[in-house]
Amino acid sequence: MAEAPGRRRWLGRALAGYAAFVLALLLAPLLIVVPISFSSARYLQFPPPGWSLRWYARYFADPQWIESTLVSLRVATGTTALALVLGTALAYSIVRGRYRGRRMVERLSTGPMIVPHIVIAIAIYGIFARLRLTGTEAGLILAHTVLAIPFVVSVMSAALRTVDPALEQAAMSLGVGRIGAIVRVTLPLIRPGIVSASILAFLSSFDEVVVALFLSGTTKTLPKQMFDNILVEIDPTIAAVSVLQIALVVVALAVVARFGARTVPR
Numbered sequence: 001m002a003e004a005p006g007r008r009r010w011l012g013r014a015l016a017g018y019a020a021f022v023l024a025l026l027l028a029p030l031l032i033v034v035p036i037s038f039s040s041a042r043y044l045q046f047p048p049p050g051w052s053l054r055w056y057a058r059y060f061a062d063p064q065w066i067e068s069t070l071v072s073l074r075v076a077t078g079t080t081a082l083a084l085v086l087g088t089a090l091a092y093s094i095v096r097g098r099y100r101g102r103r104m105v106e107r108l109s110t111g112p113m114i115v116p117h118i119v120i121a122i123a124i125y126g127i128f129a130r131l132r133l134t135g136t137e138a139g140l141i142l143a144h145t146v147l148a149i150p151f152v153v154s155v156m157s158a159a160l161r162t163v164d165p166a167l168e169q170a171a172m173s174l175g176v177g178r179i180g181a182i183v184r185v186t187l188p189l190i191r192p193g194i195v196s197a198s199i200l201a202f203l204s205s206f207d208e209v210v211v212a213l214f215l216s217g218t219t220k221t222l223p224k225q226m227f228d229n230i231l232v233e234i235d236p237t238i239a240a241v242s243v244l245q246i247a248l249v250v251v252a253l254a255v256v257a258r259f260g261a262r263t264v265p266r
Contacts, residue, residue, distance in 0.1 A: 030246070032046055033239050033242050033243060033246075034239075034243055035047065035048055036048060036236050036239040037055060037056070037236060037239035037240040037242070037243045038051050038052065038053065038055075039051070039052065039055070039236045039239075040052035040054070041236065042235060043234060043235060043236075044234050044235070044236060044238075044239065055235070055236040055237045055239065055240040056240045056244075058237050058240075059237055059240050059241055059244075062237075064220075064225065065222075065225060065237070065241065067220075068220045068221060068222045068224065068225035069222050071137065071219060071220060071221050071222070072205075072206050072221040072222040072223070073206070074137060075137055075140045075141055075144060075205055075206075075221060076144070076202045076203075076205040076206040077202070078137070078141040079140075079141050079144040079145050079148050079201060079202070079204075079205035080148070080198050080201045080202045080205070082141060082142075082145045083144075083145045083148035083149050083151075083152050083201040084152055084194070084197060084198055084201060086145065086149055086152075087148070087149045087150075087151075087152025087153045087156060087197065087201070088152065088156050088194070088197075090105075090109060090149070090153050091152070091153045091156035091157040091160055092156075092160060092182070092186075093105070094106045094109070094153070094157055095157055095160040095161055096160070096165065106153075106157075109149065109150055109153045110150045110153070110154070111150070112146055112147050112149065112150050113150040113151075117147070117208075117210040117211060118210055120146065120147070120211065121143075121210050121211045121213070121214040121215070122214070124143045124146070124211065124214070124215065125214040125215060128142075128143070128215060133215075134214075134215050134217055135215070135216065135217025135218055135219050136219060137219055139215050140211070140212065140215055140216060140219070140221065141205075143211045143215055144204070144205040144208055144211065147204055147205070147208060147211065148200075148201035148204045148205055149201075151197065151200040151201055151204055152197040152200070152201055155193050155196050155197040155200060156190070156193055156194070156197050158193065159190040159192070159193025159194075159196075159197075160186070160190060160193075162189075162190070163186055163189050163190060167185050167186070167189070168181040168182065168185055168186060169181075171184065171185045195255070196255075199252045199253075199255055202252070203248075203249060203252055206222070206245075206248070207223060207245065207249070208221075208223060209221075209223035209224060209226075209227060212224045213227065222241070222245075226238055226241055226242070
């Protein structure tokens with residue numbers, strides 16, 4: 001029995017060391033991408049021969065880069081709104097519903113997170129080509145919504161489980177309808193979950209490239225523009241754009257961590 005505390009300490013240290021190793025592997029690319037984005041070289045070169053902000057300036061001065069960024073922002077915003085409405089409704093039916101097959105619906109809602117995006121992209125392209133939605137922002141929004149809904153359902157389901165259904169019943173007993181109880185009672189209580197789900201949906205759309213390669217056409221999103229840039233010309237502009245995207249993701253995840261923690265019951 002005396003060996004148990006020592007064994008637990010050893011296991012704890014081994015787990016901490018393993019976590020640190022995995023974190024180092026994940027962060028290692030940043031040690032290359034960030035310096036290259038400030039390089040004075042004309043091509044991707046590491047270590048950089050000098051330091052310059054010319055590639056950030058080129059990004060902000062290039063109409064193609066700015067237009068693709070605006071397309072990604074519009075598509076991600078539309079995806080966030082649509083996925084939030086559909087995903088929240090689906091999460092509510094899963095958490096509050098009492099119908100047969102509810103567990104199956106919950107499992108199927110995570111399908112886009114499991115199925116490879118290339119498979120989803122091919123299937124969506126086959127449908128959207130007939131509907132003439134390829135090469136349109138509306139088509140990208142609908143396609144990205146399919147990928148974003150699982151994130152919304154996961155977050156909103158967890159948030160809804162922290163709200164006592166008796167609060168909705170109390171509101172309805174006072175004369176408020178079901179929809180009114182949801183809008184006036186439930187949604188304000190799960191506002192942190194709504195923020196977290198919105199940010200995750202936005203990021204899933206803003207950084208998506210596989211579906212965009214099939215559907216974007218001449219309507220290029222930022223990831224599609226980055227992919228084309230790698231094929232045509234390899235210069236540190238791609239590194240500068242990558243650093244800006246990483247900064248956006250870090251800020252968004254920090255917000256998710258801050259608000260997401262509030263959805264956990266104490």
